[in-house]
Amino acid sequence: MPLKISFHGAAGGVTGSRHLLETDQARVLLDCGLYQGHRKEALERNKNLAFRPRELDAVLLSHAHIDHSGALPLLSKAGSEALIHCTKPTHEITGIMLKDSARLQAEDAKFFNKIHKEDGQTIEPLYSEEDAESAIRRLTPHAYAEEFEPARGVKARLLNAGHVLGSAMVQVDLDGRRVLFTGDLGRSKSLLMETPIPPGGVDTLIIESTYGGRLHEPVADIEGKLKKLLLRCAQEKGKIIIPSFALERAQEIIVVLEKLRREGAVPPIPVYVDSPMAVSVTEVFNRHLDAFSFDDEFMAYVAKAGDPFGFEHIHYVRASEESKKLNEMDGPMVILSASGMCEGGRILHHLRHNLDKENTTVLIVGYQAAGTLGRRLADGERKVKIFGMEQEVWAKVELMHAFSSHAGQDDLTGFIRGLPQKPKRIFLVHGDSDQRQALAEKLASEGVGGVECPGFGDSFDLL
Numbered sequence: 001m002p003l004k005i006s007f008h009g010a011a012g013g014v015t016g017s018r019h020l021l022e023t024d025q026a027r028v029l030l031d032c033g034l035y036q037g038h039r040k041e042a043l044e045r046n047k048n049l050a051f052r053p054r055e056l057d058a059v060l061l062s063h064a065h066i067d068h069s070g071a072l073p074l075l076s077k078a079g080s081e082a083l084i085h086c087t088k089p090t091h092e093i094t095g096i097m098l099k100d101s102a103r104l105q106a107e108d109a110k111f112f113n114k115i116h117k118e119d120g121q122t123i124e125p126l127y128s129e130e131d132a133e134s135a136i137r138r139l140t141p142h143a144y145a146e147e148f149e150p151a152r153g154v155k156a157r158l159l160n161a162g163h164v165l166g167s168a169m170v171q172v173d174l175d176g177r178r179v180l181f182t183g184d185l186g187r188s189k190s191l192l193m194e195t196p197i198p199p200g201g202v203d204t205l206i207i208e209s210t211y212g213g214r215l216h217e218p219v220a221d222i223e224g225k226l227k228k229l230l231l232r233c234a235q236e237k238g239k240i241i242i243p244s245f246a247l248e249r250a251q252e253i254i255v256v257l258e259k260l261r262r263e264g265a266v267p268p269i270p271v272y273v274d275s276p277m278a279v280s281v282t283e284v285f286n287r288h289l290d291a292f293s294f295d296d297e298f299m300a301y302v303a304k305a306g307d308p309f310g311f312e313h314i315h316y317v318r319a320s321e322e323s324k325k326l327n328e329m330d331g332p333m334v335i336l337s338a339s340g341m342c343e344g345g346r347i348l349h350h351l352r353h354n355l356d357k358e359n360t361t362v363l364i365v366g367y368q369a370a371g372t373l374g375r376r377l378a379d380g381e382r383k384v385k386i387f388g389m390e391q392e393v394w395a396k397v398e399l400m401h402a403f404s405s406h407a408g409q410d411d412l413t414g415f416i417r418g419l420p421q422k423p424k425r426i427f428l429v430h431g432d433s434d435q436r437q438a439l440a441e442k443l444a445s446e447g448v449g450g451v452e453c454p455g456f457g458d459s460f461d462l463l
């Protein structure tokens with residue numbers, strides 16, 4: 001039976017993960033992510049799906065990040081009734097993310113239409129909260145490694161990908177052939193997640209390449225660096241402001257801060273997690289403690305206190321009045337807030353109130369895309385604009401790259417070498433072209449054959 005794969009996103013870029021597997025009998029979509037980037041291009045690509053949503057039999061979702069899940073409501077909007085299969089934690093987190101995405105789009109559109117009232121330009125949200133709710137109702141959770149039949153003649157399993165809570169590699173068996181889609185792949189050694197294990201019998205591998213050309217700093221450096229910054233913060237009575245993504249990054253930092261507090265390695269500096277979404281996602285983490293790979297000492301603590309995310313000691317801030325109060329309070333304190341690239345949200349208010357102070361530290365822990373405020377700060381710019389107003393930067397800006405939840409080049413090549421059976425074909429997706437090219441070259445130098453770098457819209461027949 002012919003088997004075709006088409007790449008409708010994250011092919012030569014890192015967002016909009018959507019890949020379609022088709023046989024005569026079944027159509028299965030791997031992920032349905034949102035494009036992010038320049039408004040006009042993203043809008044076009046998000047609006048125009050290159051396949052018919054009503055004809056899909058099933059969607060297999062690797063994890064909750066919005067560039068993998070954020071376009072699911074577009075399927076509902078177009079009348080798709082296909083079930084969306086994912087792991088249990090992904091089910092819970094995707095629910096939070098999609099509702100938030102719909103709400104943000106409505107707010108964005110309202111703001112855009114207000115400031116363009118004069119020139120008559122208008123935009124509409126891509127989808128409504130009802131579309132998001134309808135997608136959420138079709139999410140179908142499975143345990144890791146459980147076999148299920150998403151469509152006629154198709155068997156599937158979700159395997160730990162070690163990237164974020166609930167993240168899965170999607171293994172699909174069709175007509176005697178095995179396709180493995182890694183989704184986003186974690187590092188071989190990370191702070192919280194179990195190492196992903198390469199499964200056997202894979203004929204076709206679709207693997208991410210976000211950091212195909214980069215080696216990460218070791219996670220072992222994290223505690224020492226954070227401790228130094230906390231000691232300085234205590235001495236200066238300043239604020240450490242950490243722009244952080246709500247999923248995984250925030251919880252990793254919380255775990256390390258909580259560990260340093262517990263061990264008495266730093267003075268008891270108050271920590272505020274000022275992001276309603278991060279608070280909700282951390283609650284999901286607390287319900288899935290068995291999913292993590294903490295060290296023995298930490299597990300002993302969890303068994304005794306049951307509180308790795310410091311709900312007793314760390315201040316979780318939901319209400320905006322409470323968030324505003326932080327502006328008037330003196331340091332030392334640590335504030336974790338979203339968005340992770342300082343593009344919106346409460347982090348902007350914290351930066352606006354504190355960037356001009358010498359005893360402020362801005363700690364950058366995640367990827368900062370070109371053109372974002374986070375990138376400008378990371379690049380050391382001394383004057384930035386927030387809400388259109390110029391702001392001088394007297395704060396110290398520190399960078400920590402050790403927190404990445406994506407595999408580095410050595411993790412990716414190690415994963416491929418670790419597959420018990422050599423795949424006939426390897427498709428590199430989800431990486432900017434320089435990173436993807438670097439990985440392709442590295443694999444070629446190691447004698448790995450059958451490597452393809454598909455472009456947007458490309459289709460391949462699989463043997």
Ligand SMILES: [Zn+2]
Binds near residue numbers: 184
């Ligand atoms: Zn991801």
